[in-house]
Amino acid sequence: MPQSSSYTENELVQLLKQRTQAAFSYLYEHYSGALYSIILSIIQDKELANDTLQEVFIKIWRQIEQYDPQKGRLFTWMVNISRNASIDILRSKGYNAQKQNRELTESVYTAAGTINIETDKIGLRKVVDNLKDDFKVLIDLAYFQGYTQDEISKTLNIPLGTVKTRLRSALTALREFIKK
């Protein structure tokens, strides 16, 4: 196999399944930065983010057999692993969860978007910051904090149906910013 050129996704998955060090190097060189930025958009603590990235690569390495190309691209799978691992780690550390909840709730009740959710302007956070407050709160709770739509409905005291439609509108708006 050629070492330097870029692999197709299929080839990369095959190589990963053979557990060659070359496959790892390629994977790490191409995707560690993108995944690290996803993790950092959820975990602000760099030390913890480093540990999480390590855990994410170990998971990808060990669980590659579970990746199903029918369901989506390899990168999407890796992003979801990164997001889940980050949220799990945050929850297991009880890390700042209360503080974030309070800030979110406050921002919901503050009029006309004067309060910004504190972020480091990293990765997806950057685009989310462009959205209006209603949407920002929803995506923050759903994507960055891993709340289910049910939990959001209860936390914000908004009907579940409204949460569902508003979350989808927020995501459509988010996509517009990603495109640019």
Place this chain on the structure above:
Amino acid sequence: MDIKGYIQSGIIEQYVLGLTSAEESAEFEQLRAQYPELNDAVLNFEKQLEEYALINAIQPPLQVRSTLEKELFNNSTTEKTSIKASTPVYNINTWRYVAAACIILLIISTALNFYFYSGYKNSKDQFEALLSQQNTLQANNASYKQSLQMMEDTSMMHVEMKSVPGKEKNLATVLWDKSSKDVYLYINNMQPTPQGKQYQLWAIVDGKPVDAGMISDCVGLCKMKKIDHAEAFAVTLEKEGGSATPTMNEMYVMGKI
């Protein structure tokens, strides 16, 4: 189905970002298999997302890579360190399950305690009831035995008291120990007493009635008052506690010696 509207609803983004509920995912995957344009839309957004993430990549510190390579390609340390890396997450989950299991076991155990305790209490109550029943039976048995012995005793005088006219079908027997002067009464058959009334035994001495005691519910023979000598015995129905003189028209049985 308005597949275009569905595609634009935001469901694609929601699904790819892993924000759909289980039902939403199932529904989406079913539709995706049906509509190729849905599949295209998914791939399209996935590519966009990937592009965006690659452009906005942030290089992690170098030591992350070296640590990973050590862990993944240095067999001797692989298992140990990987366990260390994932320990915090699993630990808490494990303890959560253990705690949940403990609580469930505690609830089951408490319920069983109640169940067994009430069972035990029932059995204990029944046992005590049986015990007291047995005591009563034993006492009754002793009385009957004693009564029987006295009835068979030839030194005892038997005075059979028969119904007086108008009070038929009543019968009682006096057993009179001539030497000790003790008087016992055996109820062969007497009408039940009405509320507030009681039978009273009289000894007729020199033509006059003498109180020989009240007849209460006794087992076997009722011990009555001592009587030195008498010509006859009789039973009348009196108010509870007895009377000083017998109510003659309430005489039930009588027996001459």
